[in-house]
Amino acid sequence: MYQNQNLQQNQPMLNSQQLKKDFPILSRVINGKKLTYLDNASTSQKPQSVISAITDYYTNHNANIHRAVYTIAQEATLAYESTREAVKDFINARSAEEIIFTRNTTESINLVAYAYAATTLKPGDSVMVSALEHHSNLVPWQEVCRKTGATLKVIPLSGDPELRYTLDFEWFQKNIDASVKILAITQASNTTGTIVPVEKFIEVARAHGAKVLIDGAQSVPHMPVDVQQLDCDFLAFSSHKMLGPTGVGALYAKKELLETMPPFLFGGDMIREVHQQEATWNDLPWKFEAGTPNIADVIAFQEAIKYLRAIGMQEIAEHDQELAHYAKQQLEAIPQIIIHAPKNAKQMTGIISFEIPGVHPHDIAEIFNSDNIAIRGGHHCAQPLMETLNIPATARMSFYIYNTQEDIDTAIEAIKKVIKIFSPKK
Numbered sequence: 033m034y035q036n037q038n039l040q041q042n043q044p045m046l047n048s049q050q051l052k053k054d055f056p057i058l059s060r061v062i063n064g065k066k067l068t069y070l071d072n073a074s075t076s077q078k079p080q081s082v083i084s085a086i087t088d089y090y091t092n093h094n095a096n097i098h099r100a101v102y103t104i105a106q107e108a109t110l111a112y113e114s115t116r117e118a119v120k121d122f123i124n125a126r127s128a129e130e131i132i133f134t135r136n137t138t139e140s141i142n143l144v145a146y147a148y149a150a151t152t153l154k155p156g157d158s159v160m161v162s163a164l165e166h167h168s169n170l171v172p173w174q175e176v177c178r179k180t181g182a183t184l185k186v187i188p189l190s191g192d193p194e195l196r197y198t199l200d201f202e203w204f205q206k207n208i209d210a211s212v213k214i215l216a217i218t219q220a221s222n223t224t225g226t227i228v229p230v231e232k233f234i235e236v237a238r239a240h241g242a243k244v245l246i247d248g249a250q251s252v253p254h255m256p257v258d259v260q261q262l263d264c265d266f267l268a269f270s271s272h273k274m275l276g277p278t279g280v281g282a283l284y285a286k287k288e289l290l291e292t293m294p295p296f297l298f299g300g301d302m303i304r305e306v307h308q309q310e311a312t313w314n315d316l317p318w319k320f321e322a323g324t325p326n327i328a329d330v331i332a333f334q335e336a337i338k339y340l341r342a343i344g345m346q347e348i349a350e351h352d353q354e355l356a357h358y359a360k361q362q363l364e365a366i367p368q369i370i371i372h373a374p375k376n377a378k379q380m381t382g383i384i385s386f387e388i389p390g391v392h393p394h395d396i397a398e399i400f401n402s403d404n405i406a407i408r409g410g411h412h413c414a415q416p417l418m419e420t421l422n423i424p425a426t427a428r429m430s431f432y433i434y435n436t437q438e439d440i441d442t443a444i445e446a447i448k449k450v451i452k453i454f455s456p457k458k
Contacts, residue, residue, distance in 0.1 A: 046343055046351045048436045054079040054339075055434055065404040068442050073222050073250060073383050073430035074408055075272045079339055082276060085332035096324055098301055112327055115334040116317070119282050122337050123267065124258040129316040130290065132283040133330055137249040138168040140268035140283035141216070143320065144245055145172035147293040148266075149214055155181035158211045160242070162187040162199050163420055164221040164228065167413045169247040169268075173216055185212065189420060197224040197374045201232060208240050215244045219251035223412045223428065225356060225373050225383030227251070234264055243289070249273055253340075253432075254381050255349040259284050276336035277329035283320075290316050297322035340433075348433055352382030355431040359384050359440045366444075368451050372426055382431035385412075388447075391454045393427040399453065400427075400446045407443070 052058045055077045060067045069077060095105035097112050113128075120128045134140045149159065159173045163186055177184045185207065190200040208215075215237040219230050234244050245266035251257055252267070253274030259267050266289075271280035285293075295302055295313055302322040304312040313319045340348065357377035363369045363386055372385040388396060393409030400407050408428045411418045418424060429443055 046347050046433060048351070048434050051343075052434045054081070056080060056083070058434060062404045063402075068403075068405040068439050070429040070431065070435065070439060070443060071406045071408050072273070072432040072435070073412075073428065075278065076253065076275050076432055077434065078275055078277070079336075081335045081339060082332045085335045086277065086328050089328040089331050094328075097327055098318070108327060108331075111331045111334075112325070115330050115337075118334045118337045122341065123252065123284055124260050125284050126260065127287060130284055130287050132285065132290075132317050132320045133325055134281035134283055135279055135326070136272075136281040137247065137268045137270045138281070140266075140281045141169055141245065141247065142172050143283055143296045144266050144268070144285070145176045147296045147320070148243075148289065149173070149176045150180060151294060153177070153180040153182040153213060156211060157182040157213045158185050159183070159214045159216060160185045160187060160204075160208060160212050160237075161216050162218065162228070163189050163417060164199065164218055164224065164226060165216075165414070165416075166218065166222050166247065166249070167415070168249075169216055169218060169245075170416065173214075182213075183211070186416075187217070194375060197221075197226050197372065198379060199226075199228060201229075204233060205236055208236060208242070210240055212237070212240060212242045215242050216247070217244070218247040218249075219257070220254065220381045220383075221414075221417075222250050222383065223372070223385055223414045223417055223426065225380040225385070225430075227255075227379050227381055230264070231262060234262060238263070250381060250383070254345075254352050256345040265289060271329065271333040271336065274336055275339055276333040277326075279326045280329045280333050287316065290320070293320075295319055295322065299323050343433060349381075351433065352431050353377060353380060355435055355437070355440065356380045356382050356384050358437055359429060359431075359443075362440060362444045363447075366447060366451070369447070372421060372423075382435075383428065384430075385426035385428045387423060387426050388450060388454070391450060393425045395454075396427040396447075396450050399450045400443070403442070403446050403449070405443055405446050 057077050093104050093107045095108045097109040116128045116131045119131045187204045188200050190198050220227050237244050243265040246264045248267050248269040252269040265286050267284040272278040299322040302314050304314050363371050368388050370387045397409030411425050
């Protein structure tokens, strides 16, 4: 298997400039300018070890899993299941039986919504979400509530100017009660970069008997996450946001809950026995993994986990926060910029959204693109949050392990170019 040439186990510090060499796409030149990639909240780039793992599977081990005794099928099954063990260790789950592979964070949340919530909620019950949620952790709960007669409650943003873009914890404490059966909350906003202190929310939810789902799409790739320490019931996240391939998601769920939940999908591999008129279900975790899965990309996901663990998640968290803080300082020095991020850098992950009044974020992103700088312009699949902020969209920069202060300096020059282009002509 391919080994990273530029990354040593337990290296003492995060050398982003050196790490860039492991990511082939970051050397791509368009119109004479090297790629500056600042859209990591959308998807991360892939190191050569991940790319090589996909090629290795199709070159040497391509076979279906869990079905055959011949050598390459056994190799494929072992590699696939060893990724499950790697995910278990990465988030400190108790057992690999608590790790379900899905296509993405969205499918993981939907699995919980339909296999757990839809089978347990009833009129008079409530689901609580927050004002920071991505559509993927809002729309499934809207639908479940509509079908079951349950009520959807939303934790608002704090009204304290010093705590702007954070959640109103006092409101949450006052408004949660025994009717709230599920708290579904993000650990880090994909729009404002707000880190939510989910430990506090979980503790209160537990006291009221609620189950807790954490949307970890923006947290698991960027900071240490320990499900046993959090004591959450469910955690959903995606491979592609943490250096791995697209098309692979993971759902952590407590075993005692999974044992009570019916399958989400039906067909091959999720069954124990099938007869003409009835069937019984497979053991955990395969009970929730119907059909042939995304074998190659699951196997490659393990290489991404190895890569991140070699650096250290605490080091990654500190690096991302330092970049966000530096970007915030640079943006604050430009009078035309409005920043949509918490005041306290310690409450931010490596995401920062901003706007230039009078300039649509799509135009900002297009001008950035003319200099081969990749950022996101839009509502970031968080339209209710945009409505709360009374804006249609933002421009967003999001950072990861291979980003540097020089990348931010390049982006700042692009912002100055945007302002110059859209300044009123005298």
